Amino acid sequence: MENIIQNLYSSVKRFPISEGQNQTSIPYLEIHCYSQKDIIIPDTQNPFIYLVVNGTMRLHFSTGVFDYAPGQYLISAIDSPISGQALSVSPTSPFLALYIEFSIDDIVSVMLDMEANFMEMIFEKEISTKIQPHDDYKLLDVILRLLNINEKQDEMAFMIKHLKREIIFNLITGPYGTPFAQSIVKIQQAGDIYYINSWIKQNYKDTFSVEELAEQNNMSVSSFHQKFKIAVGMGPLQCQKKLRLMEARRLMLDKALNVTDAAIEVGYESLSHFNRDYRRLFGLSPQKDIQEIRTCLYTKAQSD
Numbered sequence: 401m402e403n404i405i406q407n408l409y410s411s412v413k414r415f416p417i418s419e420g421q422n423q424t425s426i427p428y429l430e431i432h433c434y435s436q437k438d439i440i441i442p443d444t445q446n447p448f449i450y451l452v453v454n455g456t457m458r459l460h461f462s463t464g465v466f467d468y469a470p471g472q473y474l475i476s477a478i479d480s481p482i483s484g485q486a487l488s489v490s491p492t493s494p495f496l497a498l499y500i501e502f503s504i505d506d507i508v509s510v511m512l513d514m515e516a517n518f519m520e521m522i523f524e525k526e527i528s529t530k531i532q533p534h535d536d537y538k539l540l541d542v543i544l545r546l547l548n549i550n551e552k553q554d555e556m557a558f559m560i561k562h563l564k565r566e567i568i569f570n571l572i573t574g575p576y577g578t579p580f581a582q583s584i585v586k587i588q589q590a591g592d593i594y595y596i597n598s599w600i601k602q603n604y605k606d607t608f609s610v611e612e613l614a615e616q617n618n619m620s621v622s623s624f625h626q627k628f629k630i631a632v633g634m635g636p637l638q639c640q641k642k643l644r645l646m647e648a649r650r651l652m653l654d655k656a657l658n659v660t661d662a663a664i665e666v667g668y669e670s671l672s673h674f675n676r677d678y679r680r681l682f683g684l685s686p687q688k689d690i691q692e693i694r695t696c697l698y699t700k701a702q703s704d
Contacts, residue, residue, distance in 0.1 A: 404540050405453075405471040411547040412453050412496055421499070426546065426560055428501050435494040439484035442476075443601065445594040447584060448501040449571070450474040451543065455495035456487040460650045462642055462681060465693055467700070471540060472533035475576060477583045485654060498543065502568060507584050510568045539570040592617060593631040600636060604643035605667040610636055644668065645681050652690045659686045 415424060415431055421440070422431040432439070432450075439457060442448060450457075451473040458467050459474065467487070468474065486495035546563045549556055571580050596613060613636055614624035628636050644666040651657040651665060663674035675685060682689045 401471060401535070401537060401540075404537065404544060408451075408453050408498075408540065408544055408547070409470070409496070411544060412498070417496075419494075426549075428564060429546065430499040430501075432497045432499055433494050434486050435489055435491045437485050437487075437489065439486050439495065439497075441474075441484050442499060442501075443598055444476075444501065445598075446501050446503055447507060447580075448476045448499060449567075450476070451498040451500070451540075453496040453498060454493065455489055457495065457497065458485045458487055460484075460646055460653075462646055465653065465697070466533055467697075468533045472535045473539075475534065475571070475580055475583075477579070500543070500567065502564070504584060506564060507568050507572075507581075510565055510572065511581065511584075514569075514572070534574070534576055536570065536574050539567065539574060542566045542570060593628050596628065596636070597632055597639065600639055601643060604640045604647075607667075608640075641677060642681065645678055648674070648678070648686070649682070649689065652686060653693055662686070 412431055415422065417431055417433045419433055419435060422433065424431060434440075441450065441459075452468045452470050454470060456467050456469055457474075458465060489495045542563055546560070546567070549559050549563075571577065574580075596617060610625055611621055614621045617624060619627070625635055628639075632639055634642070648662040648666045648668075651662045652659065657665065659675070660671055663671055668674040678686050678689070684692065
């Protein structure tokens, strides 16, 4: 695995790269480069993978705080609000990642070409709710071949399409194929719900009601709430609350804010209400939760 990661890094370094998001000649591939701590994770309706090539990426989920090392990748999902930081970055050794985006049609096309029995088995499995870093040698090998394409223009166009399908195939047949395939169905069914979910991500500190959201989207309250819950897995106000609590957790962990300041920063007016909601989502009081995370991260860093 170490050799292929080094080869990925060498291949990426051959591209002209500047700070931020760099589009390549491959339409669905970008190289992201950050010498500062904050990482801009794409917010798009289309599914994507985000593969770390150099440095370490820390992402915050309701299920925990996870560090992604080179060769590990994030698979996007409609119900995964995230914030990210790059650890130990500098102008001489920036954080590097590959952003590979797919359309729903791309993925459905591959699914339709696969054996019906296999896809039936995929959809019968229970979807995993635990989000963790992934690595997969077969997938990394395909991405390496994509980076090293050096064909004539007409041949290159064919290979780009072929390798995209191969990447999708490896995602579906890989260890996290079930949640990936099932998330595609969710996005297909979501329609305009994605845009509402994205709006909530940007405005979660503000006060709004389900009635206002339903009216903005010309839907009845009951129909809107049901459609949102099917697509995202929770109601819109639950989604807002989760976003507030996750951001408060990040502020306490990364910015060393105290409990009161973090609660106010994310829009809470009552500290007791914040503490109650926090314990309900994370299972511990804010102080104990942050202390446990710091201990776990320190122990992991010492063992690496």
